[in-house]
Amino acid sequence: MRILPLGLILIFIVACNSSKKPDEAAFLEGLDSAEVEGPAISEEVISSIIQQIPSPLEISVLLKESGTKYDRALLNSPDNISKYNSNYRKALNLGIYGTDLGYTNIYEQNQDGIEYMSSIKELADNLSIGQFFDIETIGRLATNSKNLDSLLLITTQNFNNINKYLQEQKRANLSVLSLTGGWLEAMHITCEVSKKNPSNKDLKETIGEQKIILDNVVQLLSFYKESDPNMASLLNDMEKLQKEYESVEIIKTYQESTFEIVDGVMVIKDNSTSEIKITDENVENIRSIITSIRKKIIS
Amino acid sequence: MKKAIYSIFVVGLFFLFSGHANGQCNPEQYTDACIPKLASGFNFLKSYKIDGQGGAKTKVEYSYVFTKGTQYMINVCATGSSTDGIVVSLYDSNRNQVATSKVNGQYISAIAYPCNTTGIYYIQYTFDNSTQFCGGSALGFKR
Numbered sequence: 001m002r003i004l005p006l007g008l009i010l011i012f013i014v015a016c017n018s019s020k021k022p023d024e025a026a027f028l029e030g031l032d033s034a035e036v037e038g039p040a041i042s043e044e045v046i047s048s049i050i051q052q053i054p055s056p057l058e059i060s061v062l063l064k065e066s067g068t069k070y071d072r073a074l075l076n077s078p079d080n081i082s083k084y085n086s087n088y089r090k091a092l093n094l095g096i097y098g099t100d101l102g103y104t105n106i107y108e109q110n111q112d113g114i115e116y117m118s119s120i121k122e123l124a125d126n127l128s129i130g131q132f133f134d135i136e137t138i139g140r141l142a143t144n145s146k147n148l149d150s151l152l153l154i155t156t157q158n159f160n161n162i163n164k165y166l167q168e169q170k171r172a173n174l175s176v177l178s179l180t181g182g183w184l185e186a187m188h189i190t191c192e193v194s195k196k197n198p199s200n201k202d203l204k205e206t207i208g209e210q211k212i213i214l215d216n217v218v219q220l221l222s223f224y225k226e227s228d229p230n231m232a233s234l235l236n237d238m239e240k241l242q243k244e245y246e247s248v249e250i251i252k253t254y255q256e257s258t259f260e261i262v263d264g265v266m267v268i269k270d271n272s273t274s275e276i277k278i279t280d281e282n283v284e285n286i287r288s289i290i291t292s293i294r295k296k297i298i299s
Numbered sequence: 300m301k302k303a304i305y306s307i308f309v310v311g312l313f314f315l316f317s318g319h320a321n322g323q324c325n326p327e328q329y330t331d332a333c334i335p336k337l338a339s340g341f342n343f344l345k346s347y348k349i350d351g352q353g354g355a356k357t358k359v360e361y362s363y364v365f366t367k368g369t370q371y372m373i374n375v376c377a378t379g380s381s382t383d384g385i386v387v388s389l390y391d392s393n394r395n396q397v398a399t400s401k402v403n404g405q406y407i408s409a410i411a412y413p414c415n416t417t418g419i420y421y422i423q424y425t426f427d428n429s430t431q432f433c434g435g436s437a438l439g440f441k442r
Contacts, residue, residue: 052419054364055344058440062368065442153334153343160345202368209417212364252416257397265338265372266407268398272391274367274416 039223046172046223049216050163053179056099056186059206060106063193066202070107074189075100076298078119087127088230091174092297094123095181098159103189105152110142127174129165132158173228176220181297183217188294191287207286208278211245218242237293244285249277324350329435333376341372341439349385349424351432359424363438365414370441373422374409377434382406384429387436392418401427
């Protein structure tokens with residue numbers, strides 16, 4: 001019979017523990033809502049759109065594969081960091097520097113990479129997300145180009161973890177800004193490289209197919225237009241870009257895929273195709289708008 | 300009175316242990332194992348948690364924009380060396396099925412997809428006679 005009071009105590013302890021988590025969540029929520037009024041849309045919807053946005057690293061690999069030479073002059077200077085004095089500007093430039101770091105990594109420009117990592121760490125610290133960067137480990141990897149795979153893996157994981165953490169902490173607005181900055185920088189580099197290589201069809205197509213990503217970015221920013229004037233202003237700029245993209249066409253033709261198994265991996269043969277219709281004038285106008293938006297962000 | 304207290308105790312224990320059963324899935328260990336299993340030449344992009352909540356969820360879905368001219372690899376890791384009945388299926392933006400990892404009753408642990416059509420793709424994980432309803436997955440790319 002002595003087990004009964006013991007059991008009740010046990011249930012009581014479990015009940016107390018299980019009620020602790022919502023309290024903590026409510027506390028954190030309270031802290032965050034004090035900073036930014038939340039969007040009208042659910043965090044789950046925002047997270048599901050955020051996760052669709054591809055990594056800017058894909059564009060850096062495309063640039064390298066196309067034979068384009070490394071050009072540091074295309075990137076935002078790591079020394080500009082002192083200009084970024086609000087969470088809005090810090091989060092946008094965190095994304096910009098993240099893309100620049102990926103670009104230096106892909107081109108194995110490790111010394112430049114260390115400078116970007118240092119600026120990223122400082123911005124992240126200011127946004128209370130600096131715990132995701134172990135500068136010592138990254139610096140050690142960056143000193144040897146043989147460690148490139150590990151360096152890319154760690155930096156990609158860090159940015160993924162930051163995005164997840166910000167969403168969990170109900171600070172998805174910062175995640176949206178970081179992704180927007182990262183995407184803008186990748187677009188800027190691609191447009192500038194395309195300007196120098198106007199005959200490169202792959203680059204033009206890459207610029208054209210960003211219409212899909214831009215729609216996502218615009219949608220994400222629109223969730224904050226009522227609660228955040230900075231994001232509303234950025235949305236306005238992005239909508240101008242979206243207007244230019246209206247005449248860019250993506251034509252898809254679906255055909256069932258086939259597959260074969262090679263060494264335990266299912267290799268799909270995609271029989272569908274897509275064609276991207278974009279003019280030189282479109283590319284130049286997109287480049288011009290991107291330059292203008294980026295200038296506002298990095299200056 | 301004693302009977303009532305005993306009932307509360309039994310019910311309490313039931314909730315305690317059922318809660319533990321649902322909380323047992325630790326997808327991180329599987330995502331961590333999956334990333335190094337991406338084939339050589341593929342760059343890591345994303346890891347996905349597959350938590351079927353002990354069978355309460357029938358599918359887990361993520362989405363990502365795939366780009367024409369890029370090859371993607373999706374792999375699945377679960378307990379042991381098997382996929383524990385976890386099936387990954389890929390759908391295009393119009394919900395046409397592009398691939399599924401279950402073929403002739405066999406569960407394939409990795410899909411390589413050279414993309415010809417830029418657009419949003421849905422990566423769906425389902426459970427087919429799964430014992431743990433728990434796993435992880437990694438997405439990588441190469442040009």
